[in-house]
Amino acid sequence: MTGFATPLTGYLLVAALLFAIGLAGALTRRNAILVLIGIELMLNAANLNLIAFWRYLPHPEALTGMIFAIFSIAVAAAEAAVGLGLVISIHRHAHTTDLDEMNRMKG
């Protein structure tokens, strides 16, 4: 197995890959819920980045990275709740969650 210069590079690349996958999902799928799934993937990739940096780089205060990640988890959960509430509400009005059909503000 090829190794990286440090373990940190490996974790950062995994996080970048996950971020790109999440972005691809958010940009290419038709269903609104999958966009939210993509957003959750991106937030998780950012969290992995934070924790990897916390572990492998020296810093004067040892707690910042961990606390940042914990707050990020909390905020992401709140955002997922509101986003999914919005999707449910849109479905109730438009009877579909297909993003290609939601073009009433176009033109």
Place this chain on the structure above:
Amino acid sequence: MSFVFWLLAAITVAGGLAAVLLKNLVHCALALTVVFAGLALLFLQLDAQFAGFAQILVYVGAVAILVVFAILLTRSSETPKDGGVFSRTWGAGLAISAAVFAVLGWVVLQSEAGLPREINVPNVTVLQIGNALMGRYVLPLEIVALLLTAALIGAVIVAMHEKGDAK
């Protein structure tokens, strides 16, 4: 690079790919749960115990269930109609995300952070986290509490049946 890291990374990335590629939405949600669990295990491998357990508790225990409920309440779990699951502009989306990955990968491989250096594990106990949350980070804690309350009330109001609705 240890075997455990490669295994966990493979599981997480495979789960992520499944989450955005599968046709059946509930399978996507379950693949997302696998991603969350894989990430929690990666956190545990990085000696971030509190973050790993919080990840399972919040993401697997709550956000995954939320996504599943939303899928079922919007009847998106039935098989998709004609037209496929990808939107008309999927090419542009794929190109953009490939470009983002290329830039990020180049930055990571090029940066100084990847140079080998002395690593000592930061020893963070739950007691220290508690003290920090109540001491130095009490303002962000209170703001996040306010945000969560607002999100709770907002989600309920947004998703509530309005009076006089047809349903």
Place this chain on the structure above:
Amino acid sequence: MLEKADQLFILLRNWIVGFLPAGWQAAAGVVLGVIGIVAVFPGLFAITTVLERKGLGRMQNRIGPNRTGPFGILQPIADAIKSLTKEDIVPLNADAVVHFLAPVFLVVVVFMGFAVLPVGRNMVLVDMDASLLFYFAMGASTEVSIFMAGWSSRNKYSLLGAMRAVAQMISYEVPLLLSSVVVVMMTGSLSLVKIVEAQNRYTWGLPHWYIFTPWGCAAFVMYAIAATAETNRSPFDLPEGESELVAGYFTEYSGFKFALFFLGEYLGMLSISGLGTTLFLGGWSAPLAALNWVPSWIWFFSKVMLSIVVLIWVRGTLPRLRQDQLMNFAWKFVLPMTLLDLMVAALWRFLGDGWARWVVCSAILVIVYVAAGRAGMRGKHFGPRTYRYAE
């Protein structure tokens, strides 16, 4: 000699591990611990099934199973043979992969919860700084497996049962966590080993168990209610009540997978009783200082079995709650009471030592509970029941 009886399993493990080379000893110790858990807790599960069927039978004025062995104690073996040899039917439209993975995931997650329970003095498989958080993380993961089971069966009743079960479990998870947070607050640590050690002190021969304090007693009552709801036991067993939803989320499971669900549910019961005894009943510590000569693990398992007996008793006694009644109860009664309990526990700490704090804290809790109960019942009218028959 009594020291040896107390540490019997630790000495046994060290003796066995001593035969191996030094590099393998740590891993072998862990493997032996896992073997111990996998052997003991399913054994307790077998005892629990017999206790439940005989106990419920007696409470319902009938004898339980009495054919297999004296007083039916070999019934679990008969059940095991039956479930292993039954045909494993998977519905045609069901999602085969998810249908298979759901019981497996449930059992794995429930077994992981056992890893952090301190079964005796020095007898815990994994001693982590945040072991209570790990336990709750595993508890939260069981909801995913219940949803997987209900959805993959492609059966409206299964899905409905699974949705109800998940809604109930997430509603009662918050009071469960908050009543444990009271204990964590007063101990100052999330580690279950430290929580038990904090309760292992004696004053005038009586132990410092948290259930003997006003805030601990209230927290224990709420923990018990939330734990009963988390494991889908009566009176909160609407998702799996046979008269309501066939069998709820495991309608379409037969044979070994059903046995795995059954195992998972009862192990969940044992696990959450184990956590309850660790948090509130003092874990492995003896009830009186004079009884310290009895091995600690005997105390732990006795307390767990006592909790199981109480759970069975409650199942045989109370009628089932309707879904909206149970969610109302969770969000509008139990949750505010746990928040009040947190404040009362903080008040307890501030009032310092002495008898004053006992009186003040007990008074606050009892008055609010009675007032809230009366207020909640004010709008309800229980007139004579009327029946409408189909014509």
